[in-house]
Amino acid sequence: MIEPAHYYNISMANVDIDLGKYSLGWSDPEKNVFKPEKGLNEDIIRKMSEIKEEPEWMLDFRLKAYKRFLDKPMPDWVAKEKLDSLDFDDIYYYIKPTEEQADSWDMVPDEIKETYEKLGIPEAERSYLAGVTAQYESEVVYHRNREDLEKLGVIFCDMDTAVREYPELVQEYFGTIIPPGDNKFAALNSAVWSGGSFIYVPKGVHIEDPLQAYFRINAENMGQFERTLIIVDEGASVHYIEGCSAPVYTTDALHSAVVEIVVKPSGTCRYTTIQNWSNDVFNLVTKRAQAFANATMEWIDANIGSSLTVKYPSVYLMEPGAHGEVLSVAFANSGQHQDTGAKMVHLAPDTTSLITSKSISKGGGRGAYRGLVRVEDGSETAKSFVRCDALILDDKSRSDTYPYMEIEESTAEIGHEATVSKVGEDQLFYLMSRGLSEAEATSMVVAGFVEEFTKTLPMEYAMEFNKLIELNMIEAGAIG
Amino acid sequence: MNTIKLSEFENTSVAKIDINETTVAVFKVDDDYYAIQNMCSHSEADLADGEVYDCKVECPLHGAEFDLKTGEALTLPATKPVTVFTTEIDGDSLVIKENPDA
Amino acid sequence: MFSKNLISEPYNSFKEISTKDEDWKYTNISKSINDFKVEEENNDLVENKNFDIVLNSNKFSCKENENFSVTDLNDVSQPLITEYALRPVDRFLAQQYQKCNGGIIIDFKENNQEFVTLNLQNTGLSIPYIGINVEKNVTAKLSIKFGDSLNANVYSIIEVLTNNNSNLELIVDADTKKELDIINSIFARVEKDGFFNMHTVSTGGSFSRNRIDVDLIGDGAGFNIDGVYFGEKAQIHDNRVFVNHIAKRTTSNMLTKGVLGDESKSVFTGTIHIGEGAEKTESHQENRNILLSKTASAHSVPNLEILCDDVICGHGSSVGPIEENLYHYVMSRGIDKTAAEKLLIKGFFNEVINEDGWETISDKVSEEIMQKYINVLERAK
Numbered sequence: 001m002i003e004p005a006h007y008y009n010i011s012m013a014n015v016d017i018d019l020g021k022y023s024l025g026w027s028d029p030e031k032n033v034f035k036p037e038k039g040l041n042e043d044i045i046r047k048m049s050e051i052k053e054e055p056e057w058m059l060d061f062r063l064k065a066y067k068r069f070l071d072k073p074m075p076d077w078v079a080k081e082k083l084d085s086l087d088f089d090d091i092y093y094y095i096k097p098t099e100e101q102a103d104s105w106d107m108v109p110d111e112i113k114e115t116y117e118k119l120g121i122p123e124a125e126r127s128y129l130a131g132v133t134a135q136y137e138s139e140v141v142y143h144r145n146r147e148d149l150e151k152l153g154v155i156f157c158d159m160d161t162a163v164r165e166y167p168e169l170v171q172e173y174f175g176t177i178i179p180p181g182d183n184k185f186a187a188l189n190s191a192v193w194s195g196g197s198f199i200y201v202p203k204g205v206h207i208e209d210p211l212q213a214y215f216r217i218n219a220e221n222m223g224q225f226e227r228t229l230i231i232v233d234e235g236a237s238v239h240y241i242e243g244c245s246a247p248v249y250t251t252d253a254l255h256s257a258v259v260e261i262v263v264k265p266s267g268t269c270r271y272t273t274i275q276n277w278s279n280d281v282f283n284l285v286t287k288r289a290q291a292f293a294n295a296t297m298e299w300i301d302a303n304i305g306s307s308l309t310v311k312y313p314s315v316y317l318m319e320p321g322a323h324g325e326v327l328s329v330a331f332a333n334s335g336q337h338q339d340t341g342a343k344m345v346h347l348a349p350d351t352t353s354l355i356t357s358k359s360i361s362k363g364g365g366r367g368a369y370r371g372l373v374r375v376e377d378g379s380e381t382a383k384s385f386v387r388c389d390a391l392i393l394d395d396k397s398r399s400d401t402y403p404y405m406e407i408e409e410s411t412a413e414i415g416h417e418a419t420v421s422k423v424g425e426d427q428l429f430y431l432m433s434r435g436l437s438e439a440e441a442t443s444m445v446v447a448g449f450v451e452e453f454t455k456t457l458p459m460e461y462a463m464e465f466n467k468l469i470e471l472n473m474i475e476a477g478a479i480g
Numbered sequence: 481m482n483t484i485k486l487s488e489f490e491n492t493s494v495a496k497i498d499i500n501e502t503t504v505a506v507f508k509v510d511d512d513y514y515a516i517q518n519m520c521s522h523s524e525a526d527l528a529d530g531e532v533y534d535c536k537v538e539c540p541l542h543g544a545e546f547d548l549k550t551g552e553a554l555t556l557p558a559t560k561p562v563t564v565f566t567t568e569i570d571g572d573s574l575v576i577k578e579n580p581d582a
Numbered sequence: 583m584f585s586k587n588l589i590s591e592p593y594n595s596f597k598e599i600s601t602k603d604e605d606w607k608y609t610n611i612s613k614s615i616n617d618f619k620v621e622e623e624n625n626d627l628v629e630n631k632n633f634d635i636v637l638n639s640n641k642f643s644c645k646e647n648e649n650f651s652v653t654d655l656n657d658v659s660q661p662l663i664t665e666y667a668l669r670p671v672d673r674f675l676a677q678q679y680q681k682c683n684g685g686i687i688i689d690f691k692e693n694n695q696e697f698v699t700l701n702l703q704n705t706g707l708s709i710p711y712i713g714i715n716v717e718k719n720v721t722a723k724l725s726i727k728f729g730d731s732l733n734a735n736v737y738s739i740i741e742v743l744t745n746n747n748s749n750l751e752l753i754v755d756a757d758t759k760k761e762l763d764i765i766n767s768i769f770a771r772v773e774k775d776g777f778f779n780m781h782t783v784s785t786g787g788s789f790s791r792n793r794i795d796v797d798l799i800g801d802g803a804g805f806n807i808d809g810v811y812f813g814e815k816a817q818i819h820d821n822r823v824f825v826n827h828i829a830k831r832t833t834s835n836m837l838t839k840g841v842l843g844d845e846s847k848s849v850f851t852g853t854i855h856i857g858e859g860a861e862k863t864e865s866h867q868e869n870r871n872i873l874l875s876k877t878a879s880a881h882s883v884p885n886l887e888i889l890c891d892d893v894i895c896g897h898g899s900s901v902g903p904i905e906e907n908l909y910h911y912v913m914s915r916g917i918d919k920t921a922a923e924k925l926l927i928k929g930f931f932n933e934v935i936n937e938d939g940w941e942t943i944s945d946k947v948s949e950e951i952m953q954k955y956i957n958v959l960e961r962a963k
Contacts, residue, residue: 377876377879390886392888392890392891393891394891395858395861395890395891397889397891398887398888398889399886400885400886400888401884401885401886401887402883402885403882403883403884403885403899404881405881405882405883405899407871407873407879407880407881407882407901408879409873409876410873410874410875410876410878411873411902412873412902413903414900414901414902415898415899415900415902416882416898416900417896417898417899418884418896418897418898419895420886420888420893420895420896421893421895422892422893
């Protein structure tokens with residue numbers, strides 16, 4: 001039997017909220033500098049832009065995006081009931097928790113430090129996984145650049161700082177991969193974005209260790225709209241990891257992020273996400289990358305928790321030799337709906353893509369794979385393979401697969417395979433005969449099912465991920 | 481004939497005309513006129529319904545921007561350009577023709 | 583004829599169809615199907631002794647046979663399966679039921695070893711209704727031809743009811759040489775231990791579409807569909823297959839293969855829906871496409887909706903050229919590239935047309951395919 005509290009080394013004495021079965025659920029008493037009212041209008045956007053000291057073009061961008069957000073209808077092809085319950089006027093759109101950004105750990109306010117200690121950041125500081133940019137309440141509070149990164153010419157900072165300090169670089173790419181008019185939630189993000197990471201890796205630079213970020217939603221009805229832009233120059237490579245958690249609340253919390261990535265010729269970028277939202281969060285994300293000649297873009301995505309996650313990481317394969325990969329794991333538990341997948345657009349010859357999707361549904365949860373492979377005429381000898389596997393753990397749960405294949409190139413080789421099954425009885429029998437409870441045995445089978453994903457993670461993440469899976473397996477009516 | 485009366489632009493800055501089975505969107509930007517294919521190169525959407533600024537038009541469906549002068553796709557999700565047509569003022573009309581360079 | 587009370591709402595209260603609709607995505611005819619007129623009111627039937635049954639939409643003739651009986655649609659008050667008429671899914675289907683002007687219901691009462699053959703004919707747009715009822719414990723075989731007796735577009739409704747423990751083998755053969763639109767709405771209900779086996783051939787017409795909805799409502803019910811299509815010029819071969827696993831121990835299998843040349847296009851969309859309680863369902867789907875020409879294309883969206891855990895379900899789909907190494911293998915035996923390609927295409931389709939149930943048409947289909955391949959080659963020169 002797993003003891004979540006012991007694993008996370010939390011002292012439960014200070015926490016007065018009943019966590020139920022969610023170990024990372026708690027909130028700090030709010031201590032924020034500027035707290036606007038709920039809802040959104042042009043004034044709030046102007047005020048936000050002013051506080052951030054943004055250039056004119058960014059304010060114009062936000063206001064234009066706000067108009068798009070108001071004009072666009074809600075999507076009606078996914079989770080209609082849940083989306084209909086979303087009340088945009090019942091959300092805070094911007095909070096600034098401290099006066100200025102801290103440059104060293106000592107400068108960070110105590111309450112915020114406590115939150116990060118609970119998340120385990122000081123440990124990460126001591127380990128080889130350094131270079132953390134942390135986000136709290138829509139704002140990057142603590143940031144520490146590693147000296148070696150600076151020496152290499154790597155820029156790794158929060159998006160707000162990037163807009164002020166690297167305007168030409170940002171303006172060249174910002175909004176060109178995901179324009180504000182792309183969809184309603186990208187428009188919302190474009191209007192009220194705050195925080196997120198900006199990474200620029202110069203030509204030929206290979207960053208060995210992964211760069212990371214943590215962020216959380218804290219205030220009741222807080223929305224999170226971080227915006228990330230990553231530019232990997234020719235021949236460079238970077239691995240970026242984001243993992244996040246949120247406390248338990250009964251009212252909806254909205255997370256609508258936008259991630260834009262450009263990978264220039266022969267560059268490599270891997271973007272890993274482990275999302276562990278609590279049951280009330282709506283997680284609606286637009287993630288898109290452009291890969292040029294012989295570049296590689298990998299999205300590695302784990303979605304656990306949230307009331308609704310809608311996310312289709314995409315790669316546009318622009319020039320010959322470009323390669324895109326998505327490795328995605330979604331775990332839908334009771335009351336949760338994961339509608340995730342991938343999009344690969346082949347626009348040049350000799351491009352390749354690989355999509356692997358593993359979906360697990362349990363306790364009435366609903367997991368769906370929704371994806372697109374589009375091969376345009378002229379993408380000679382392009383190759384794409386999609387593999388979606390789904391595991392349904394009980395008869396209350398649901399798994400759907402909606403794979404679109406639009407192929408207009410006669411020399412392209414495209415394949416797709418999908419399977420749906422339950423945990424095999426003989427597998428369970430074998431494991432239980434060796435002393436494991438049914439829950440533990442099922443948990444092992446599920447861990448094996450997602451192993452392809454887990455082995456791409458750095459060790460601490462892999463451990464945390466496996467624990468998260470176990471936690472989910474043991475919740476909700478397990479035996480043992 | 482492939483003409484539009486200039487007076488049609490008095491109350492609007494965009495007009496549509498069919499040239500050889502292609503619908504063309506004609507935009508008036510300050511004192512200049514630009515003509516491009518109406519159908520977005522990315523999805524079935526009318527560029528004539530899009531917002532115009534800085535000599536660019538934004539597709540109303542997914543927000544992709546096109547350069548009105550060259551037809552080039554400036555942002556994703558559009559990846560292909562739109563066909564550009566030539567415009568010439570002839571008296572009180574605007575003449576639109578297929579671009580011989582295209 | 584169909585009682586007017588059966589139709590729920592007039593067809594023009596349905597939203598107009600466009601290519602933005604999921605069911606009509608990738609097609610090119612949405613404009614012509616939002617409001618069409620039947621032109622086949624009073625015409626003469628052309629006799630054809632080669633077929634057991636000859637049908638234009640409101641007249642038919644039938645050879646004597648004790649294994650089945652044929653009823654004129656004018657003599658019945660409602661279709662075999664009422665749900666689709668009562669609640670049509672879209673404007674096209676609503677029109678089909680409301681504008682249908684005739685047809686037949688074939689009732690199979692005794693086993694028949696040979697295929698009963700049915701030939702469709704028309705001189706103007708027609709909407710024939712063909713109801714197929716197979717009585718309990720009966721094995722029936724029916725082959726419907728959409729061939730050269732058709733001179734205009736045809737939008738047929740085919741309803742199949744396989745009762746307990748019965749078996750229907752149905753061939754739908756669309757090989758007309760004319761550039762027509764053939765749009766078939768096919769509905770089937772399979773009762774306990776019933777089995778519905780369909781073979782489809784789509785080599786003709788300019789737009790050839792089968793929409794197939796199968797409800798497996800009795801325990802142990804099964805559905806199989808295998809089919810071939812070959813596109814040349816600007817043909818579109820469109821197959822929409824929806825299988826609804828409702829009862830326990832139901833099975834479904836699908837294997838469709840096609841070759842696309844010139845600017846032709848294939849569309850495959852389908853959903854396998856496995857409902858709660860549909861335990862021990864087994865379902866497999868495969869769709870394989872070879873693109874021969876640069877301007878050909880294939881679109882495939884094989885959806886799965888699974889609400890039950892005790893199932894085995896899988897599907898596979900592929901689009902691509904013939905593998906290089908297969909060419910090498912055949913050509914290393916001294917055969918030139920064109921002959922090798924012909925052999926490989928033949929081999930590609932044999933997996934389907936050499937199966938049981940194809941015997942009566944496999945030679946014809948093979949010849950048609952080869953001829954179309956030669957046509958594509960000629961045009962490529």
